[in-house]
Structures are given as structure tokens and as C-alpha cells.
Amino acid sequence: MAPTSYLNSDGSSLASKIASKFQVDNIMMLADIVEEALNKYHEPEKLFAKIGMNLREYTSNSSVVNSRIPEHDRLDTQCLKILGVNCNVENNLFNVETKFPADAPNV
Numbered sequence: 001m002a003p004t005s006y007l008n009s010d011g012s013s014l015a016s017k018i019a020s021k022f023q024v025d026n027i028m029m030l031a032d033i034v035e036e037a038l039n040k041y042h043e044p045e046k047l048f049a050k051i052g053m054n055l056r057e058y059t060s061n062s063s064v065v066n067s068r069i070p071e072h073d074r075l076d077t078q079c080l081k082i083l084g085v086n087c088n089v090e091n092n093l094f095n096v097e098t099k100f101p102a103d104a105p106n107v
Contacts, residue, residue: 034068055073
């Protein structure tokens with residue numbers, strides 16, 4: 001995968017962290033304070049711009065962080081799905097749905 005190869009060859013601490021969190025087409029990063037979260041928006045933007053990629057659909061459970069991310073880069077809903085897990089960032093809720101076959105035995 002080109003982005004992962006690029007990140008691994010970049011050599012920076014940030015690139016290594018992103019490469020370890022890269023999930024197909026999503027990156028999930030954590031931050032403890034607003035400034036850290038905004039840095040995790042700006043720095044990856046610069047990093048991926050070097051290979052002509054634009055990151056988008058940023059979101060946070062912090063309305064302060066979301067208000068400081070340009071609308072064109074922000075996720076347009078409070079619900080997202082990462083690796084099949086539904087997440088409501090506004091309420092900090094994860095929802096995992098399981099479907100059992102109609103003929104599954106009751107255990």
C-alpha cells in the first residue's frame with residue numbers, strides 16, 4: 001500500500017504513529033487536549049500532501065476541536081464506521097451489531 005510505504009520511509013515519529021494506526025482508509029488518533037488534537041489534524045495534512053493525498057472527514061468528540069477544523073475537511077455527520085464498528089462521536093458510543101442466522105440454536 002503506497003501510503004503505508006511512504007509513512008514507513010518518512011522516518012518521523014508522527015509518520016510511524018500514523019502507519020501503526022492506518023486501517024485501510026481510516027486513521028484513528030487520540031488526544032488529551034484541544035491543542036494536541038488540532039496538531040494531529042494539521043501535521044498529517046502536511047505529511048500526506050507530500051504524496052498528493054488529502055485527508056478528510058476529520059471528527060472529534062470535542063465540539064471545540066470540530067469548530068476549528070475547516071468544514072471541507074470535517075465529517076458531515078456525528079456517526080461514522082471504523083472497521084465495521086459504528087461510532088457516535090457526539091455521545092462517545094460504539095455500537096457493534098451482530099446478526100445470527102434464523103436457524104441458530106438457542107444457547
